Every structure is written in C-alpha cells, then in structure tokens.
Amino acid sequence: MSAFVIDAFEFCRNNGHREGVTPVADMPRLAADCADKSGEIAWSIDGGQTRQGYPMLTLSVSGTVQLVCQRCLTPFGYEIDSSTVLVLGKDDVEADEIEEILDDESIDVIVGSHTCDIRDLLEDEALLALPQAPKHEVCPDTKLLDTVKSEKVSPFAALKNLKSE
Numbered sequence: 001m002s003a004f005v006i007d008a009f010e011f012c013r014n015n016g017h018r019e020g021v022t023p024v025a026d027m028p029r030l031a032a033d034c035a036d037k038s039g040e041i042a043w044s045i046d047g048g049q050t051r052q053g054y055p056m057l058t059l060s061v062s063g064t065v066q067l068v069c070q071r072c073l074t075p076f077g078y079e080i081d082s083s084t085v086l087v088l089g090k091d092d093v094e095a096d097e098i099e100e101i102l103d104d105e106s107i108d109v110i111v112g113s114h115t116c117d118i119r120d121l122l123e124d125e126a127l128l129a130l131p132q133a134p135k136h137e138v139c140p141d142t143k144l145l146d147t148v149k150s151e152k153v154s155p156f157a158a159l160k161n162l163k164s165e
Contacts, residue, residue: 008088008116012047012055018118019044024065027123033130035066035075043122054098055088055112061126072139082129086121088112 006016024030025037041063050056060083067078087102087109089095099109 004119005115005117007114008047008057008112009055009114011116012049012057012088012112014047016047017044021063022119022122024063027119027126030065030123030126033067033127035068039063039065039077041065041080041122041126043125045118045122050087050102052101054102057086057088057121059084059086059121059125061122061129063126065126065130067130067134069136069139070133071135074136074140076134076136078130078134080126080129082125084108084125084128086110 006018010016019042021040021042023037024034024039024041027041030041031037041061043062044060046058048056048058062079062081064077064079066075068074069076085107087098087107089098089109089111091111095109095111102109
C-alpha cells in the first residue's frame with residue numbers, strides 16, 4: 001500500500017500528522033489548470049475529532065503555481081494558501097446527519113474511507129484555492145491586448161457601406 005493511502009478513521013482516532021511537498025507535475029488535475037507544471041505544493045494533514053466526537057481531517061496546502069492571466073494572456077505566479085476542515089461520515093446517510101448537526105458552512109462533511117488516498121484530498125484543496133478567472137493585479141504589458149482591441153472590426157462596420165446617402 002502507498003505511503004499516501006491511509007485509513008482515515010484510524011488516522012483521526014490516533015491524531016495522525018503527515019506533511020510534505022509535492023511537485024505540481026505530480027498532480028495531474030492541478031497541472032492541467034496551470035500554465036506549466038513548475039512549482040511545488042507544501043501540504044500537511046492532521047487527524048483529530050470535533051467537539052462532538054466526529055472524526056476530522058485538517059488539510060493545508062500552500063505554494064506558487066503558474067496560471068494564465070485572463071486579461072493579458074500571459075503566465076503569472078499565483079500564491080496558493082488554503083486550509084480546510086473535513087469531517088468524516090461512515091456513509092452518505094451519516095454524512096448528511098453530521099452536516100445537519102454541525103450546521104456550519106465552513107466545515108465540509110465527506111464520506112470517509114479505510115483506504116483514503118490523501119493525494120486526492122490535497123489536490124482537491126489546491127484546485128479549490130485557484131481563482132475562477134485568474135488575473136494579474138495590474139497586467140505588466142498590455143501591448144498585445146491593445147493591438148487586439150485596436151484591430152477589432154465592428155460587426156456593424158459593413159452596414160455603414162449599405163447606408164444610402
């Protein structure tokens with residue numbers, strides 16, 4: 001069994017802790033959303049229990065990934081820094097019950113597994129930390145964008161020629 005596959009319930013019961021650094025290239029879904037596969041994601045996962053005694057995982061991811069700015073279409077470094085709490089249920093029914101009892105939007109309740117691959121959870125957390133439309137705060141070079149805007153022909157320009165004088 002892989003070092004990344006854990007019994008999530010046992011991990012929580014024993015207050016487990018793991019941390020590491022994973023290259024973006026080793027996270028295929030994340031790499032597909034990035035401009036390139038450079039960069040690394042530092043991560044940690046801690047097991048524990050909620051005040052009510054439910055098993056709980058705390059995931060943290062951080063690092064810089066290369067995204068494409070949707071405004072100027074050039075790559076830029078985006079800093080990921082995210083943490084989340086996942087409470088575990090044994091099945092869908094129990095997960096729904098726990099979610100209702102906790103009644104906290106900041107806590108996600110998922111179905112736990114005795115063979116949980118933490119790489120999937122960590123990659124999910126990194127993906128959720130990405131912006132929907134990545135953009136520079138201020139684009140460094142807008143010449144290409146300005147050129148495209150100035151060359152853009154209005155779809156109504158041809159109608160001007162049809163106008164009778």
